[in-house]
Amino acid sequence: MSDVAPTAIGRSTLLRVAVAGNPNSGKTTLFNALTGLRHHVGNYPGVTVEKREGRLTGAGAPVTLLDLPGTYSLSARSPDERVARDALLGRMAGAEAPDLTLVVVDAANLERNLYLGAQVLELGRPVVIACNMLDMAEAAGLRVDCAALSAALGVPVVGTVGTRRIGLEALRASLLRPSPRTRPVRGWRLPDAIETAVGELARTLMELRFCDAASADGAALLLMVDHWDAAPLLPEAEDLPSRVRDEIAAARRQIIAAGTHDLPSLVVEQRYAWIGRVVQRAVGPTSPGAAGRERISDRIDRVLTHRVFGALAFAAVMFLMFVAIFSGAEPLMGMIEAGQGFVQDAFRTALPPGPLCDLLADGVIGGVGAVVVFFPQICILFLFIALLEDSGYMARAAFLMDRLMQGVGLHGKSFIPLLSSYACAVPGIMATRTIENPRDRLATIMVAPLMSCSARLPVYITIIGAVFGASLWLKAGVIFAMYVVGTVAALLMAAVFKRTVLRGPRATFLLELPPYHLPRPGAILRAMWDRSRLFLTRAGTIIAALCVVMWALAYFPRHPTAWSEADRRAKARLSTAGLDPAAVARGAEVPDEVRADLKRIRDEAAGEQLRHSWIGRLGHVVEPALRPLGFDWKIGVGILSSFAAREVFVSTMGVVYNVGSGDDDTTPLRERMRAARWESGPRAGGPIYTTAAGLSLMVFYVLCCQCVSTLAVVRRETNSWRWPAIMFTYMTVLAYVGSLAVYQVGTRLGGGLS
Amino acid sequence: MTARHDGEYSLAELPLGREGRVRAIEVxxxxxxxxxxxxxxxxxxxxxxxxxxxxxxxEIEVRGYRLSVRRADARGIHLAHDPAGEALTAPMAAPAVA
Incomplete structure (x- = not known):
């Protein structure tokens, strides 16, 4: 254990540096400063843990930096921690152990930060420590002696202030200069019987090439502690070689026989005792009594977590965020939609009419547009989240809201993802990345799409227009009721999920409340951009592909005569008006009433085509199932086409009712809907859009998962099709049952509702 | 280990602003x-x-930083009367006895 293994670092070869550190240690700021913001963001294979890699700038030698997830420990109990541990041990697919580990510690919070530092040091490989945020330490009345710290730890310690780029040169130099460890790999010892058992496990790990010789002792200790408690704490068990498993079990029996029943506690206590001795040698007050001053953060918190002012401030921040996502993105979304229309028109002009032209213009460009149109909302939400995280307010928001979320088994950190899902579930689901516990995160993801998003609004408005008339209060009341239905359903389902498939040990809520920082614009924009771009590259491809599929279902098979018939009728209409079709095609004047007739002919052909397509046929197929909900086959077609995106309902219904899809004014559509009558069945001749049917249809849209983008994002965020499949199924069932209940109860309540 | 003695209580019972020494963690x-x-x-x-x-x-202060724990969990963090911390039982703003 006392053997020190300095690894010779050749100057000519690529040097790989891993950057480890606690959350809130300023690790990312330092990483950005060292790599000059030129880095690659991706995911580690198989997990949704963000992976960031960059090149060290100004080094004169090729050095790559790998930013490990911010963790408090290397005990592999969360995906983040496991990634950090496996990366340091060289157990990540396709990557060897790093040549050097840079551990970033917060000088103002040295004891807890050095806990992770101690675990990294115990892995026996070259380490450099950046003692960061020295300014914050000083403001808190602490003087940290980096030389004394270096002497006590046996590795180079460089004092830095990442936000002001202080100490970066010294840090670069020490990353490039190999320096042997001057202290034992582990500064503390366990009772002899335990050391023997750990040593035996370490030898097995070496034999099996589980990790290299230098790391074996530290790795053995980590594995012993992680596998001490009977039940594995991470849902998916670790895939250890069976010999390692047996060896761990044998060592555990040996240690218990020797009288130690709680090895993990012993290890933690020994580590902290050693850290206490190290810190005592390196940290003192800047001046007598300086360490007791009230921090600025405390003064801010006295307002921001105050019973009244804190709640008001929180409500104001959330309201601002909500308004920004909801309305701030609107002009940009309008521009994107206009741009999409422009490109589609350009394709139509440039290409001969036919399936290829339609595929490119409507299928592909439409699909890409469906992705890009979310981008402004996602950017705005991530801008807010970066701002809240960087300033330290995010932790306070969770602190304030935890009590409310506890009731349904969720975490304080679930609040912001759920709230932003009112605007759009896609960024809301991506925002769940801040929730560390995988079960809490999944429960939040699974219920986020029930929050009534902005895409449902046009649907509500159309239905309300057809059913409830123009009373503003009635309209507003019904829409508000739909938001309540969605929210209550989300909270109930969260409770259901937490008690069934996602049941586990009660959620742990252990949250650091870091001191407030002034947010730095550069870092915030960078964080916003990194996350938003992931949406385009990761989810975007799936969304665009699914949109093309939905387009094809409505496009094929082609109606044999509808279009040629429409063509013939249009020509006939033009000749009765005394116009030359060829001249009109070149752009000649057409009187308004002729133009209206031409539109009607086109709309009717489009309606025939839709009814003839796969989706149109499916509408007829599903009608028997939808009748108990009060829906006819036309609504069935609207619902089916909405599975790509809910707002499609309005344009599809326009086509189904032969009034066209492109108009902003939905008055003709609403009139047609109001006039619609049942063609057959017990209600034949009666109106379709009764109050009960209208409410039933709206409840269906609240509860049903009609959004391929959401499913694609869930697929990306959970790395399997299992969760999107479960989400789609449970929401569809919920929507069916909910609508059925509303319609059946509604029609039985009597004449007033029908 | 679970027995409670006089002068011992959980973190959830600690008065605001006061300190205690962790005696046992039962969560x-x-x-x-x-x-x-x-x-x-x-x-x-x-x-x-x-x-x-x-x-x-x-919200508690531990080792110089702030940590948030739920009340239900805090009930499992047992504290002991701290011999060095007489302030534990005395009012915080108690005037110094001359």
Missing amino acids: GAELRRRLQEMGVIVGTIVRLTRIAPLGDPL
């Missing part, structure tokens, strides 16, 4: 390990610094 395995890794171990001094507006969770 679920996962939380217990996390608390320990975050520096809340037997012998550590913790101070209750804040209570969330809805009465839960709590």
Whole structure:
């Protein structure tokens, strides 16, 4: 254990540096400063843990930096921690152990930060420590002696202030200069019987090439502690070689026989005792009594977590965020939609009419547009989240809201993802990345799409227009009721999920409340951009592909005569008006009433085509199932086409009712809907859009998962099709049952509702 | 280990602004390990610094930083009367006895 293994670092070869550190240690700021913001963001294979890699700038030698997830420990109990541990041990697919580990510690919070530092040091490989945020330490009345710290730890310690780029040169130099460890790999010892058992496990790990010789002792200790408690704490068990498993079990029996029943506690206590001795040698007050001053953060918190002012401030921040996502993105979304229309028109002009032209213009460009149109909302939400995280307010928001979320088994950190899902579930689901516990995160993801998003609004408005008339209060009341239905359903389902498939040990809520920082614009924009771009590259491809599929279902098979018939009728209409079709095609004047007739002919052909397509046929197929909900086959077609995106309902219904899809004014559509009558069945001749049917249809849209983008994002965020499949199924069932209940109860309540 | 003696109480019963020394941690395995890794171990001094507006969770100071724990979990963190901390039982703003 006392053997020190300095690894010779050749100057000519690529040097790989891993950057480890606690959350809130300023690790990312330092990483950005060292790599000059030129880095690659991706995911580690198989997990949704963000992976960031960059090149060290100004080094004169090729050095790559790998930013490990911010963790408090290397005990592999969360995906983040496991990634950090496996990366340091060289157990990540396709990557060897790093040549050097840079551990970033917060000088103002040295004891807890050095806990992770101690675990990294115990892995026996070259380490450099950046003692960061020295300014914050000083403001808190602490003087940290980096030389004394270096002497006590046996590795180079460089004092830095990442936000002001202080100490970066010294840090670069020490990353490039190999320096042997001057202290034992582990500064503390366990009772002899335990050391023997750990040593035996370490030898097995070496034999099996589980990790290299230098790391074996530290790795053995980590594995012993992680596998001490009977039940594995991470849902998916670790895939250890069976010999390692047996060896761990044998060592555990040996240690218990020797009288130690709680090895993990012993290890933690020994580590902290050693850290206490190290810190005592390196940290003192800047001046007598300086360490007791009230921090600025405390003064801010006295307002921001105050019973009244804190709640008001929180409500104001959330309201601002909500308004920004909801309305701030609107002009940009309008521009994107206009741009999409422009490109589609350009394709139509440039290409001969036919399936290829339609595929490119409507299928592909439409699909890409469906992705890009979310981008402004996602950017705005991530801008807010970066701002809240960087300033330290995010932790306070969770602190304030935890009590409310506890009731349904969720975490304080679930609040912001759920709230932003009112605007759009896609960024809301991506925002769940801040929730560390995988079960809490999944429960939040699974219920986020029930929050009534902005895409449902046009649907509500159309239905309300057809059913409830123009009373503003009635309209507003019904829409508000739909938001309540969605929210209550989300909270109930969260409770259901937490008690069934996602049941586990009660959620742990252990949250650091870091001191407030002034947010730095550069870092915030960078964080916003990194996350938003992931949406385009990761989810975007799936969304665009699914949109093309939905387009094809409505496009094929082609109606044999509808279009040629429409063509013939249009020509006939033009000749009765005394116009030359060829001249009109070149752009000649057409009187308004002729133009209206031409539109009607086109709309009717489009309606025939839709009814003839796969989706149109499916509408007829599903009608028997939808009748108990009060829906006819036309609504069935609207619902089916909405599975790509809910707002499609309005344009599809326009086509189904032969009034066209492109108009902003939905008055003709609403009139047609109001006039619609049942063609057959017990209600034949009666109106379709009764109050009960209208409410039933709206409840269906609240509860049903009609959004391929959401499913694609869930697929990306959970790395399997299992969760999107479960989400789609449970929401569809919920929507069916909910609508059925509303319609059946509604029609039985009597004449007033029908 | 679970027996309670006079002058012992849980973190949830600590008056706002006061300190106590951790005597035992009796919570679920996962939380217990996390608390320990975050520096809340037997012998550590913790101070209750804040209570969330809805009465839960709590904010404590430990090893110079702030940590939020739920009240239900705090009930499992048993504190001992700290011999060095007479202020534990005395009112905080007690005037110094001349």
